[in-house]
Amino acid sequence: MSGHPTYQPQSPFMKWMERRLPIGSLVYSSFVAYPTPRNLNYWWTFGGILSFMLLVQIVTGVVLAMHYTPNVNLAFNSVEGIMRDVNYGWLLRYIHATGASFFFAAVYIHIARGMYYGSYKEPREVLWILGVILFLLMVVTGFMGYVLPWGQMSYWAATVITNLFSALPVVGHGIVTWLWGGYAVGNPTLNRFYSLHYLLPFIIAGVVVLHVWALHMVGQNNPTGVEPKTEKDTVAFTPYATVKDAFFVGVFCIVFAYFIFYIPNYLMHSDNYIPANPSQTPTHIVPEWYYLPFYAILRAIPNKLLGVCALGTSIIILAFMPWLDTSPVRSANYRPLFRQFLLILFAVVIGLGYLGSQEPVGGYVIAARLLTAYYFAFFFIILPLLGLLEKPKPLPNSISESVLGKGASAGASGLPPSGGKK
């Protein structure tokens, strides 16, 4: 990117530092002078919100780890001890547990934004794939964290999910025994889940660095999907993006605090306040809400192995979006058909989430199969075909032209302004 003003260290210490470790100029070029498109909307603030949530989860998690005991006989009571006897322990745990939900809510919005505005397309493929890896790491970390309180749902979720690997031919049962560290979910399982739950967030933080690095290499996408061409198209990261992100982190925190302080158990399952009991299966085993769409896909397929494959594919497929989408136009605002099909996909995922929370009987199974079929059809059929069939709306020549209004757009492209509403 052109137009980076160089960093001029002011203090003697920073001048001294600059010749040895140029951390000042790195921070300056990445988070101050870095040009961001001027037309970014609030959907773009969720990247910053996600960084904030990662920090919140690590800080609360490290303190919780000081009071938690990873042993099948002590884990449940140690969590209750945090809730009852540790100073502000109830607050730490409710922030951490609700925080997991809000982390996932933010990542789903972030992914949906990337899909809507075509942020996965050339040259942002690596940035996008790193994002899919981050999502996978979050899924694994969140699952292991849910097991730690060792309530009924913790235990049975661990049993059901690890058992999925038993569907693999030949090696399946060996893998499950290896994962458990025994012949059933037990103390070795809890110990390793705890160890990994502590490790993975730092791996996530490392991949976030790569994700941000890739982002700063290619620059941010924007609602028009047209790359910035001149300085008119961009504003400096600080103060423009910083203050906008900070404001929306504040809005996000208000909703987050509402859940923490007023309905902290709303997103939790009541069965998880019953200590784990291997000899009593709960009536309905359901995962946390943020896994429900994938759980619905898993159960929609009558064959266990194929169900597990569908579950894996439903996430991995995202990494292939840059090549499945054949259209050169990024933003859904200029792709009327893609926009419709994508909004249907979002509704389908929410529908799958609801179905995942219900018992898999009768009409629910048929509904889940219909929606699962649409989910995969979107990626394997609709996405490749649309690029060939769809006639996109005329794109603005530049970001500033789209900001300045349609009159300029019509004059420049020689086409009448499109009447499409946004």
Added chain:
Amino acid sequence: MRRNLSIMTAFLLGAALSGTATLTACAQEEPPNPPMQTWSFAGPFGLYDPQQLQRGFKIYREVCSNCHSLNLLSFRNLADPGGPEFTQAQAAAIAATFQVTDGPNDQGQMFKRPGKISDNFPPPFANEQAARAALGGGLPPDMSDLAKARSYDEGFPWFIIDAFTMYDAQGPDYIHAIINGYVTAPAGFSQPPGTYYNEYFPGHAIKMPPPLHAGQVQYTDGTPETLDQYGRDVAAFLMWASEPKLDERKRLGFQVMIFLIVFTGLLYFTKKKIWHDVERHPELNQPHAS
């Protein structure tokens, strides 16, 4: 084209939803939802009523504690702020009425002694097997987390509305309903031996005999001694037992909300000021370095 697609969306979701609708009818017969009670701790400013918790504790002590443990609570909790708020002396006196096992002593023997304020509530049975043997095979659940460990499915759209009304009393409502739910079984219901018909218990066959009847526990503050009132008082006590920091949470929550709303408001006006020129004069180059 757009209209066609909208119709298609409607069709797809409609098909999915009608599938779910036919289903609800054929699912196994669920007990009715517990009637919602009025709770002092409901809503953003709702706190526990210490008088009610003391009455609920009296019921626990005289009735429930014969079978149900309260393992996670100590006698000192009875004097905690935001709880039944007994005085330290009262809590110590209550503790002394319980016999707790201590030891081993100098002779290597376990022994019984009166409870101290730092002790946890002693369980009524030595272990699970002892409880089952004494109670005809049933195991009374520990009551420490009972009010948060019981719930019922309200279904769509109520679970969404709950988030806005801050309804989080499924557990206490359920406990109140169970206590008041012992009615005559409908004709044709085959009652498994050793169970009692309860309207609100899943499957209707509960092993707990009707635990309370009107007038059983004496109130000294003039509160009516009805089953309905007993159910509400003991459910409120159990809610406190499972969520003892609720008062502290709501008080801190109000301060945090005020702070966040003011702070976010200030950030909004800061953002507006900084972006003013960009939005008012989009044709100008913006300064790229501060």
